[in-house]
Amino acid sequence: MCSFRAPWVSGVLKRHASVVPPFIRANLEGPQPNKLLTLVIINDGSRVLLGRKKRGFGEGYFNGFGGKVEAGETVRQAAERELLEEACITAEDMKEAGVLVFTFDDNPQPWEVHVFSASRFRGEPTETDEMAPVWFNHAEVPFDKMWADDVHWYPAFLQHRYFRGVFGFRNTTKLVWHILEEGNE
Numbered sequence: 670m671c672s673f674r675a676p677w678v679s680g681v682l683k684r685h686a687s688v689v690p691p692f693i694r695a696n697l698e699g700p701q702p703n704k705l706l707t708l709v710i711i712n713d714g715s716r717v718l719l720g721r722k723k724r725g726f727g728e729g730y731f732n733g734f735g736g737k738v739e740a741g742e743t744v745r746q747a748a749e750r751e752l753l754e755e756a757c758i759t760a761e762d763m764k765e766a767g768v769l770v771f772t773f774d775d776n777p778q779p780w781e782v783h784v785f786s787a788s789r790f791r792g793e794p795t796e797t798d799e800m801a802p803v804w805f806n807h808a809e810v811p812f813d814k815m816w817a818d819d820v821h822w823y824p825a826f827l828q829h830r831y832f833r834g835v836f837g838f839r840n841t842t843k844l845v846w847h848i849l850e851e852g853n854e
């Protein structure tokens with residue numbers, strides 16, 4: 670059977686076969702290709718730059734900068750474009766930090782978010798229609814005002830360990846299951 674998913678996703682389904690909730694398995698084995706999104710987090714070594722989302726999906730949450738990959742662009746180009754559109758900055762040393770797959774019980778299409786980190790950038794972080802940028806010390810990342818998955822993968826992110834995660838949400842925002850694996854890119 671052909672699959673739209675990366676082989677590591679099938680690996681997760683196999684390794685955790687007895688505990689994967691049915692809606693997650695159904696979506697990940699279903700016919701819908703993943704929707705590709707990006708997330709860029711500036712990490713200067715002691716602080717991260719996040720934005721408070723002012724509108725749309727995840728409104729009110731703090732998050733990195735990112736959005737959907739558009740037709741004709743690579744994931745990296747989309748990450749650069751969204752960072753410029755949402756925070757008015759250009760990363761100088763952007764690298765892949767990890768990948769997250771989100772499944773929702775109310776949406777059959779899995780989301781695949783490519784997370785990038787950068788420590789240097791050009792420009793001045795500036796509030797836009799979409800995001801209001803704020804620096805947070807590593808010990809003060811506001812997880813209570815962020816997506817429920819974030820608390821699980823930020824430790825790996827902050828310590829520069831590559832990560833892969835699969836997360837299942839009910840009613841869009843309630844995290845009900847997850848697997849996080851760290852290591853090899």
Ligand SMILES: CNc1ncnc2c1ncn2[C@@H]1O[C@H](COP(=O)(O)OP(=O)(O)OP(=O)(O)O)[C@@H](O)[C@H]1O
Pocket residue numbers: 706707708725726727732733734735736737738771782816817818819838
């Ligand atoms: C479910 N748990 C989650 N945990 C952490 N981050 C999450 C997330 N779910 C989505 N995200 C991120 O939220 C942004 C939404 O982007 P979103 O505004 O929808 O995209 P985009 O700017 O293309 O939309 P419009 O152009 O306004 O339609 C995008 O960075 C995406 O990676």
